[in-house]
Amino acid sequence: MTSADVIEQTLARRGYRLTGPRRALLVVMGTLGDHFAADDVVGAAPGVGRATVFRTLKLLQDLGVVCQVVLEDGSTAYRLAPDEHHHHLLCVECGEMRDFSSDDLEAVLAEVARRTGYTIEAHRFEVYGRCAACQAAGA
Amino acid sequence: MTSADVIEQTLARRGYRLTGPRRALLVVMGTLGDHFAADDVVGAAPGVGRATVFRTLKLLQDLGVVCQVVLEDGSTAYRLAPDEHHHHLLCVECGEMRDFSSDDLEAVLAEVARRTGYTIEAHRFEVYGRCAACQAAGA
C-alpha cells in the first residue's frame, strides 16, 4: 500500500471525498522529493487548478499528513509528514531535508514550561546546516 | 541611554547614516510592545514611507538589533533583539512574547550534528503556549 493509499483512507475516514484531483495531487507529491513548494505541486499537476492545490495542501495540513516547513529564507515548503512528531534538518547547500526527533528537545520544552509557567501547546523547530556529502564536496 | 540610542550608535559605527526616518522608526518600535508586524510600524509612523519601513527592518535585522519571529499562523513579526542568542515563547491567547535561552537546546543541536554528520549553521525555534495569567483567566 503506497503512502497515497494511506492518505486516501485518512480522507475517507474523516468524511472527505476522494476526488480525482486529490488523488492526482497525492501522487504528484510522492514524486516531488522530500520537500516542495506549493508552486512545484501546481507545475507538476497540470490538470489541477491552482486554487485546488492550495486548498488541498491546507486540508492535508489540517489532517496532519502534510507538514509545513519554514526554509532558511523564510519561504514556505511542504513535506509529507511521518506519523511521529518530528523536526526538520535541512542542508542549505543541496537542499536535502531529513526528519529527526529528539527526546532531549521534549525535555527542553518541559524545562521552559516549568520556568515560565506556560503550558506549551506547539512549537516550531527547524535546523539548517550542511550535510556530510556537501561538506566533503566543499572541502 | 535608551535602546534607540544604542541602536543609533550601532548604525553609526557600521557606517550607516542617522536619518530622521530611521530615528523615528526606532522610537516607534520602542512603543509597540514586545513584537509587532511590519504594518504596525507603518501605521505608527505616519510620516515614513512603507518602503522605508521594510528597508529599515531588513537593515536592522542584518545588524542583529531586530529579530524576526514566525507566529503560529505562519505570519512574520519583528522584535527588538536582546544581545544573546535566544528563542521566543509566545502566548497564543494574549500575544505576550518572551525570550528564553537554553543550554540544553545547544546540547540537542550537538546531538543532532553527531547523529547526522551535519554541521549546524542556524536554527529556528519558536514555542507557542498559554501563559500563566491566561491559564488562570481561562480556568
Added chain:
DNA sequence: TTTCTTGCAAAGGCTTTGCACAGTA
C-alpha cells in the same frame, strides 16, 4: 559635493476568495 536614503507608485509573488459547474456519496 558626493554618496546614501527616502517617498511615491507601481510591480511582483504568493495565496485566498467568489461563483457557477461538476463529481462524489
Added chain:
DNA sequence: TACTGTGCAAAGCCTTTGCAAGAAA
C-alpha cells in the same frame, strides 16, 4: 438528489523595486 469539491479568474495581502528628489557626512 444533496452537498462537497473544482476550475477559472479576479482580488488581496504583503513585500520589493525603480527612480527622481532630498538629506547626511
